[in-house]
Amino acid sequence: MEQLLELYTNWKGSRPSNVEKLAGAGSNREYYRLYDEEGNAVIGVIGTSRDENHAFIYLAKHFEKRRLPVPHLLAVSSDELCYLQTDLGNTSLFDAIRGGREAGGRYNLAEQKLLRNAIRELPNIQLRGARGLDFSNCYPQPEFNQESVLFDLNYFKYCFLKATELDFHELKLEANFRMFAKDLTSEKMDSFLYRDFQARNIMLDKEGSPYFIDFQGGRKGPFYYDLASFLWQASAKYSFKLRRELVFEYYQSLKNYTEVPSKRHFVNRLSLFVLFRTLQVLGAYGFRGYFERKKHFIDSIPPAIQNLRDLLALGDDVFPYPYMMDMLKRLTLLPQFAHIEKPAANRTDGLKTAEKDVYKANPLDGPATFSKYDGKGPLVVRVFSFSFKKGIPEDTSGNGGGYVFDCRSTHNPGRYEPYKKITGLDEPVIRFLEDDGEILDFLKPVYKLADHHVERYMQRGFTDLMFSFGCTGGQHRSVYSAQHLAEHLNEKYGIEVHITHREQGIEQTLKAK
Structure with missing residues (x-):
């Protein structure tokens, strides 16, 4: 902490008048808001990994040169273990769309607009951000490859699959994993794979424009990964319609930066990465939930399993891995995943409810009541x-x-x-x-x-x-x-x-x- 205060003092010319510790992120880094006498604030970061910090510092400087919406670095310590950056405020995209999430995925127009703004900006950092970027500075590895895919698939196998006690043939599954990894890495991609592109890592300015943070885990890789990661996050509860619209927004925005594949090819490739990302997060949920016994991650498993069910419905033509697909289907049929709770219906306070309603009700709303004009006809x-x-x-x-x-x-x-x-x-x-x-x-x-x-x-x-x-x-x-x-x-x-x-x-x- 003293090193951060010294860095601030050397940069500002005086010690901060107040220091406020911020909630931690996924890594071991610590975040602080440091104020001067006039109440102006900057963000101070202390890291435990020089390599991780170096990756962020290099990428932030590179992205700023490319005029991308990222925080501006103000000062960096000589060992790169701490640095100062501009304060982007307290409102993340995750916070701004909380209402839609808590309403079971019923995002209003203002929330949908924020999502569209963010998804349209993603190709900017992926494609423009990759130009002139030296990927050797990336942490912990420079490129998305078969080895990293197999690592994540085996993480799913050992931390989630085995914990469910589902019977499976490990050698047959491993063979399909290798086929899957080969397909995921079959197309050469020179874009920047953000890797942790999620609503928590997008800050919003006063006008609602997105700024990107926590990109230090990025590397060279396919742009499909980030789109799958963002739109198929189980806790976001995006409806099929909204998700489809956001995929289209991304596809249209991508045309501004590169030659795009056909829609059919794009959707098929995206489906592979959605499946991969789903298995990846189930592995994380299994470790954090089944082994570390953290309730939030246990609660996140049912919606992720439902995402998996929806994917399996696409058929074997999209996923040509017969043993893996059979195993995943059996996984979704396990008794512990047989029922996914829906929100309890609202009380009707004794009012008579319609036996036949032309409207598809959301479970949060409960059954509809009769109108005195219902069913009399003709019009x-x-x-x-x-x-x-x-x-x-x-x-x-x-x-x-x-x-x-x-x-x-x-x-x-x-x-x-x-x-x-x-x-x-x-x-x-x-x-x-x-x-x-x-x-x-x-x-x-x-x-x-x-x-x-x-x-x-x-x-x-x-x-x-x-x-x-x-x-x-x-x-x-x-x-x-x-x-x-x-x-x-x-x-x-x-x-x-x-x-x-x-x-x-x-x-x-x-x-x-």
Whole structure:
């Protein structure tokens, strides 16, 4: 500690006014926040391994030259066992997306945006960061190779597999391990493999932009590894949909830095690394959980096993290692992994719940309650045209009204003499509006919204839905829009539609088909 204080004093010209110890990371290094008299802070790091510290110091300097978002080194001791770096604050990506994690993987849009920002930046450090990098400075080895893959696979075998007491043929499994290791290292890769790319190692500035830390374990290797490590982290609970979107974000970003393989090849290669990463973390969970008896790691095993089940469902075409795959399938069927607990459903406080619900419920929400409008059907849609000058149409159903669309942003035929005496039902006005095209663009999202609403109301057995279109006089644009939406819904869904062109005194019923 005294060496760190001396380093700070030599750099700053005075001793720190306050020193705050920070929570430790995965390694044995110690982190401190050191303050000056004005409250400005820097981060001080004390390491026990010179080689590990040297790797971080070299990489940090190299990445900064490449203008990558990493902390700036302020001072380094002569033996490289301690150093000072800029303070990136207290908010990690892991902290920022905690709400989505605790909600069982239901990440809101703001959290999803942070994830996209981070995943788009990953190829930057992997590809641009690798340019001119001397990998001989990496710790503990310069390159991802078959030897390191086999080490991790055997770590899984001895620390997890054997602890489950599953019977397996060790020589046959070893032969498949060697095939697997050969495939994982079959493509030459000159990118920087971060190795520990996870949400805890991404700090966010005030604007939410990502900064990378703890990359000292990186080496030369395939870029698939980091993507698999990040997106298939069991505790993150990313949904299939979100994970797929983030893979696509990464693939699109990767195009900015290198020539990318085909999507099919990319996905197949990624699947190999997802399987490898899953076995790797199970080995770690086995050692930390089964041998060191740490509850957090024991609790992490079931979601990792579920990840493994999902991977095995991809089939033997993706994973051509018959004995290993058979063994893994038997592993997932063991009694201790047969049931993965889901969050308890919320209480319904005695309310009657729907026996048939069109919505797929999240277990956190519990069963849905009945609406008094459920199951009565059939649906009847009412569509109105009106003039805003005379007010919005009254809803007589008792439901409180429905959609109201304002057509006044579109080109108005009523400004031209030939159309002043006729309406949106007449061929000249129809031709004017459709030739101009603005009303057609206006109606595209209206149709999409209406279709979704009608489909849900039909599924739930609701009886009434109302759409109203207003314009200046209730004569041209609103009439055209109301008539065309009514005919669209009647034709597409075969439902009864009542049309009222209020200002024209016209009523029409399109019968159910």
